[in-house]
Amino acid sequence: MRLGVLTISLSLLSGAALAHGPTPQKVDQTIVIAAKPDAVWKVVGEFAGIDRWHPDVARSEGSGGNKSGGSxxxxxxxxxxxxxxxxxxxAAARSYSYRLSEPDLKGLPVSSYTATLTVSPEGDGSKxxxxxxxxxxxxxxxxxxxLSDEAGKAAMNRYFADGLKGLKARVEGKPAP
Amino acid sequence: MTWRCALVGLLVVLGAGGVQASPVSVYVASQGAGTLVALAPGPSVSASPVVVGRSPAQVAPGPNGLLYLTHPDARQISVFDARRGSLVRTFPVDGQPFGIAVSADGARLFVGDWAGDRVMRLSAETGALEGTVSVGKEPAALVLDRRGRLYVADRESRQVSVVNSLRLERIATIPVGEAPFALALDPTEDRLYVANVRSGTVSVIDTVASRTIATFAIGGMPYGVAVSPDGGLILVTNQQGGTLVVVDATDGMRRATVPVGRYPEGVVIAEASAYVANWFSDSVSVIDMATLRETARIAVPDGPRSLAVARGGDR
Known part of the structure; x- marks a missing residue:
């Protein structure tokens, strides 16, 4: 019956769409890729193209363009x-910042986030x-x-780490793990 | 001493013509580490962090070197004595304490209850609840002026509530931008600046007319605001951009965009420098007010969000 209880608590909470708690948490994942920054950016720099490289993503639909205000x-x-x-x-700094507009606790057990992805040179390759x-x-x-801080940390770090592993596999031409 | 203790940790301006050569310390509360740490004047290093309890969110200075911290997740307020360099007491609070302001005589605390949509008035000595007043949804920053008017940034109501702090009555609500979070009064207290997180703007409130008279575009996510001692410059942290944006107080024209650490939040001004808490980078950026350039970056414990300036401390 644990599943039943979980479903009820999720539906009760979905009304608090904009609620930010008082205690923010950090998520930070990094990966090194054996390709030039421009080659990595070509794959990751299209905001709506996350379904091309993130193994946890089924599909992604963009609107508003690959610029501030897009989604x-x-x-x-x-x-x-x-x-x-x-x-x-x-694009010049190979970096973008975005935010969650509408929480979905089924997707990630967090009420809000902002994030930044940056590609920079690292030796002969990229970070x-x-x-x-x-x-x-x-x-x-x-x-x-x-729905605790710990659950959020685990889910966000896993989602970011999975994505970076998928990006590396995609850019380096190996099948996703 | 003209040191005003009425402001929250998001803004501190030193009173002009105050006592000379009194030691001034900037304190930083780290939410992740649960610590408070003093930065020496003109600092390159900080003192040893003091453990203050779980997840301190905001810190506000009172008179006599006392600092008051809110702990929303622990439902608690802690009191730190800057002269002794130690925690002197803690008391439980019925709610989710977040924003905090201290009365000029140091006798009362005004504390926003984040989840309860109200402001509580507590005895600063005992923590006893003296009364409450309803405000908008998710009260964030609180600022008290010299007349005893309390301003509250109602984050999810897109407004600032104005409260008569003696009678605990809300006397006005002023519409502002989306998700107002931080507040700063100018030295004359006829202007209140409001950092709006989601609209990327600063609202300028005429405190006499109780209305918004201008909106300055900042961009990104403004999470902290401070006013220069002469009232001429507004300093705004842009959390998304990792910058401190400096604009002219009269027309909002940009004077500087100063790169700081990642996810900057609280900002205060003490003497000739501004101090910015870089939440993600676990550091404090020191910005020279004359050149508007970063002159130092000081490592501090995990998750610094809020700063306060205390006068009369040992350091």
Whole structure:
């Protein structure tokens, strides 16, 4: 019956769409890729093209262009949907920043986040850093375990790490793990 | 001493003509580490961090070198004595304490209850609840002026509530931008600047007329705001951009965009420098107010968000 309880608590919480909690958390993942920064940016720099490289993503639909104000609707293989808005696109610096527009606790157990992805030179290849700030799924004082800071940290770090591994595999021409 | 203790940790301006040569310390509360640490004047290093309890969100200075910290996740307020360099007491709070302001005489605390959409008035000595007043949704920053008017940034109501702090009555609500988070009064207290996180702007409020008279475009996510001691410059942290944006107070024209650490949040001004808490980078950027350039970056414990300036401390 644990599943039943979980479903009820998720549906109760979905009304608090904009609620930010008082305690933000960090997510920070980095990977080194054996390709030039421009080659990596060609794959990762199209904001709505995340379904080309992230192994957890089933599909992604973009609108508004690859610039500030643009957005993407990311459908995860696990079933959830992430509506994300692009705040800043700096192709010269190979970096962009975006935010979650509408939380979906089925996708990621967090109520809000902002994130930045940056490609920089590293030796003969590239380093990709994907970092962000998020709030747990239940911003009240007694969050259930599945919507706690720890659950958010685990899910966000896994999602970012999976994505970077997929990006590396895609750019280096190896099949996704 | 003209040191005003009425401001939250998001902004501190030193009173002009105050006591000379009194030691001034900038304190930084780190939410992740649960610590408070003092930065020496003109600093390159910081003192040893003091453990203050779980997840301190905001810190506000009171008189006599006392600093008050809110701990929303622990439902607690802690009191730090800058002269002794130690925590002197903690008390439980019924709610999710976030924004905090201290009365000029140091007797009362005004504390926003994030999830309760209200402001509580507590005895600063005992923590006893004296009364509450309803405000908008998710009260973030609180600022108290010299007349005893309390301004509250109602984050999810797109407004600033104005409260008579003696009678605990809301006397006005002023529409601002989307997701107002931080507040700063100018030295004359006739202007209140509001950092709007989601609209990427600063609202300028005429505190006499109680209305918004201008909106300055900043971009990104403004999370902290401070006013220069002469009232001429507005300093705004842009969390998305990793910058401190400096604009002219009269027309909002950009004077400088200073790169700082990642996810900057709180900003205060003490003497000739501004201090920015870089939440993600675990550092504080020191910006020279004359040149508007970063002159130092000081490592601090995990997750610094809020700063306060204390006068009369040992360091």
């Amino acid at each position: 993407r609707k990311v459908t995860l293989k696990s079933g959830g949907t992430l509506d994300e808005g692009l705040d800043e696109m700096d 990709v850093e994907w970092l962000g700030r998020f709030y747990r799924g239940d911003t009240g004082n007694e969050p259930p375990e599945n």
